[in-house]
Amino acid sequence: MDCEKCKQLLNPYLDGELEGSEFAEIEHHLEKCPDCTAELDRLVRMRDLLRELRAVEVPEGEREVFINALRERLEAEGIPSPARKRDPRPVMVAAIAFVLALVLLVSLPRGDQTPKIAPAPGLNAFQNAAFDAMIVGALDNHILATSGDFMADPAATGGQAIAVWKVVRSTHNDIFEPAGK
Amino acid sequence: MKEETRITPREAADGAMAVRARDSRLVSRVLSGDNQAFEDLVRAYYGRVRALVFHHLHREDDLDDALQEIFIKSYQALPQFGKRSNFYTWLFRIASNYCIDRLRKKRLELVSLDGAEERDSIEARLPNGPDSPEDVLGRSERVRMVRIALGKLDPIFQNILVLRELEGLSYEEITESLNINMGTVKSRLARARAELRRILEEMDAI
Numbered sequence: 419m420d421c422e423k424c425k426q427l428l429n430p431y432l433d434g435e436l437e438g439s440e441f442a443e444i445e446h447h448l449e450k451c452p453d454c455t456a457e458l459d460r461l462v463r464m465r466d467l468l469r470e471l472r473a474v475e476v477p478e479g480e481r482e483v484f485i486n487a488l489r490e491r492l493e494a495e496g497i498p499s500p501a502r503k504r505d506p507r508p509v510m511v512a513a514i515a516f517v518l519a520l521v522l523l524v525s526l527p528r529g530d531q532t533p534k535i536a537p538a539p540g541l542n543a544f545q546n547a548a549f550d551a552m553i554v555g556a557l558d559n560h561i562l563a564t565s566g567d568f569m570a571d572p573a574a575t576g577g578q579a580i581a582v583w584k585v586v587r588s589t590h591n592d593i594f595e596p597a598g599k
Numbered sequence: 600m601k602e603e604t605r606i607t608p609r610e611a612a613d614g615a616m617a618v619r620a621r622d623s624r625l626v627s628r629v630l631s632g633d634n635q636a637f638e639d640l641v642r643a644y645y646g647r648v649r650a651l652v653f654h655h656l657h658r659e660d661d662l663d664d665a666l667q668e669i670f671i672k673s674y675q676a677l678p679q680f681g682k683r684s685n686f687y688t689w690l691f692r693i694a695s696n697y698c699i700d701r702l703r704k705k706r707l708e709l710v711s712l713d714g715a716e717e718r719d720s721i722e723a724r725l726p727n728g729p730d731s732p733e734d735v736l737g738r739s740e741r742v743r744m745v746r747i748a749l750g751k752l753d754p755i756f757q758n759i760l761v762l763r764e765l766e767g768l769s770y771e772e773i774t775e776s777l778n779i780n781m782g783t784v785k786s787r788l789a790r791a792r793a794e795l796r797r798i799l800e801e802m803d804a805i
Contacts, residue, residue, distance in 0.1 A: 426789075429785065429788055429789045429792060430770070430785060433763065433769075433770065433788075435769070435770050460796065460805075461792065463805060464792065464795065464796055464799065464805060465764060467741065467742075467745050467799075467804075467805065468745060468749070468760065468764040468765065468795075469764055469765070470741075470742045470745070471654060471742060471745060471746060471749075471765060472650075472764075472765050474649065474650040474653050474654070476645065476646045476649060481642060481645045481646070484641075484645060484663065484666065484667075485638050485641055485642060485645075487663070487667070488638075488641065488667055488670055488671070489634075489638065491667060491671070492634075492671070492674070497671060497674070497675065498675075499632055499634065500629060500630060500674060500675060500676075500677040500678050501629070501630055501631060501632035
């Protein structure tokens with residue numbers, strides 16, 4: 419290592435921010451270079467001077483006086499809380515989807531089309547898909563709400579999930595009761 | 600204050616991870632509407648922020664207003680704190696920006712003064728009256744000269760020296776506090792020290 423490189427690294431060396439080979443190289447260079455050692459000494463003296471400014475003590479009781487004054491100012495100026503506001507939009511969208519799916523399920527005539535996926539007794543394919551979406555959507559919303567990732571009230575999403583469950587139980591009990599039982 | 604939110608000496612000694620976890624919990628509670636948790640954050644960092652501001656402004660009589668502005672800014676900006684950094688480095692960023700702004704405005708006010716008057720002005724800002732903390736702490740004239748020299752630095756240089764030498768932040772913490780990369784931390788710190796040394800040499804203080 420030459421003097422120019424050493425002087426570039428003196429600051430991080432002084433601050434304990436050098437590691438590995440650079441640390442070893444600068445130590446080796448300083449052992450044999452009086453100029454760089456003198457430069458390091460000047461940096462150390464200045465750092466020590468600066469650090470004499472460190473002691474700034476908080477007068478007794480000042481902290482609590484400050485906190486009281488801050489609280490009063492927040493209240494007096496009506497500075498709004500940074501608390502996250504619950505965004506009602508996802509809940510509204512989920513509620514509308516739920517109502518639409520429910521209307522679809524109840525109002526569509528039970529045709530004799532052959533359901534293609536997971537047929538529930540007495541449902542056509544369209545009703546079946548709506549049913550699936552409603553159940554999965556309600557459960558997803560509730561899981562997200564309870565995990566805190568979704569700004570919705572878990573009580574509301576839980577209510578939706580239970581409502582779906584009740585509809586399914588009351589109208590299609592045969593889904594849950596194995597045949598012949 | 601609620602018992603479970605009190606910052607105990609044991610908690611403070613538990614290391615950086617525990618402090619970070621505690622701050623994260625407090626921030627979450629503030630964001631849930633609990634203002635008591637914000638007061639706990641202020642209580643935890645009042646001393647360090649107070650020292651940081653004092654080392655920039657060099658006067659006691661402005662401290663209270665400056666600290667109120669800084670903590671209110673942090674209160675309002677709390678939803679933007681991403682928890683990817685330490686809370687205190689984020690708070691120091693707000694405090695640093697405030698101090699640099701204040702110093703720049705002050706420099707503009709002083710721009711019409713000549714060098715001697717500017718020096719007088721900086722000296723006049725230093726607390727050296729008979730009842731000042733300077734006397735109470737028994738600070739030497741040499742320390743007083745360092746304060747004057749620090750006050751003559753560009754605010755950006757003054758800020759990085761305060762963070763490193765007086766607040767004891769590591770380079771990594773400075774990158775978080777100032778939102779600059781490691782290379783800029785190293786070069787800015789080296790330039791700040793060189794400039795401070797030049798001023799101190801001019802003043803025959805070193």
